[in-house]
Amino acid sequence: MEIYKKLLEARLSISAKKVKKDGTNTFSNYDYFTPVLVAALTSDVCKEFNLLSLFSLKKDEHGYYGELIIVNIDAPKEQIVTQMRTEKPSITATNNAQQMGGCETYTKRYMLMSAFGIADNSLDFDGHDNTKSQPIEKQKFKKEVSEWLSEEGFKDAMCMSNVEELRGFLKEWITAPKGMKKEYKDKITEHGKMLAL
Numbered sequence: 001m002e003i004y005k006k007l008l009e010a011r012l013s014i015s016a017k018k019v020k021k022d023g024t025n026t027f028s029n030y031d032y033f034t035p036v037l038v039a040a041l042t043s044d045v046c047k048e049f050n051l052l053s054l055f056s057l058k059k060d061e062h063g064y065y066g067e068l069i070i071v072n073i074d075a076p077k078e079q080i081v082t083q084m085r086t087e088k089p090s091i092t093a094t095n096n097a098q099q100m101g102g103c104e105t106y107t108k109r110y111m112l113m114s115a116f117g118i119a120d121n122s123l124d125f126d127g128h129d130n131t132k133s134q135p136i137e138k139q140k141f142k143k144e145v146s147e148w149l150s151e152e153g154f155k156d157a158m159c160m161s162n163v164e165e166l167r168g169f170l171k172e173w174i175t176a177p178k179g180m181k182k183e184y185k186d187k188i189t190e191h192g193k194m195l196a197l
Helices: 002-016 035-048 096-115 136-149 152-160 163-175 178-196
Strands: 023-025 030-032 051-060 063-072 079-085
Touching: 002 035, 002 051, 002 063, 002 079, 035 051, 035 096, 051 096, 063 096, 079 096
Parallel strands: none
Antiparallel strands: 023 030, 051 063, 063 079
């Protein structure tokens, strides 16, 4: 079918552009393709190769999933249909409609990236050197932070407070002597509780 040839050409066209990631996550220190950039790239190649992409968010007995249909405008019966499971995020201080909007935006972005071959190597675990063992203190810190993240007070602090301020607390916590770590944990937890009032 002609649609597969068109999709291949669309992928090659995007790949040839050497697009630079336009978003930065300052908290985790990585760059990414924003939903706006992905939409622009894919819309441009769809126009160029006479394709149309249609996205919808659906739900069945297993939960939410995104469905992406790519249509050959020159022969509308030629379609490529893909699906991807997703979940509604739990974001503090938002209503259900906002959470579903976030779910739709990010599911659509990842499905378009997959369909049109927009690779994000920062999400590839094989792109990092996993052979070197981490120092024990660093491993312990990661474990403690993971446990921390499951505590409701810290989740609230992460979602509702000034990220720069929390980052400062965390930096101090990482470098603090062992006896001081609980003090910083308590500060951040208390900070989160105050903001939640």
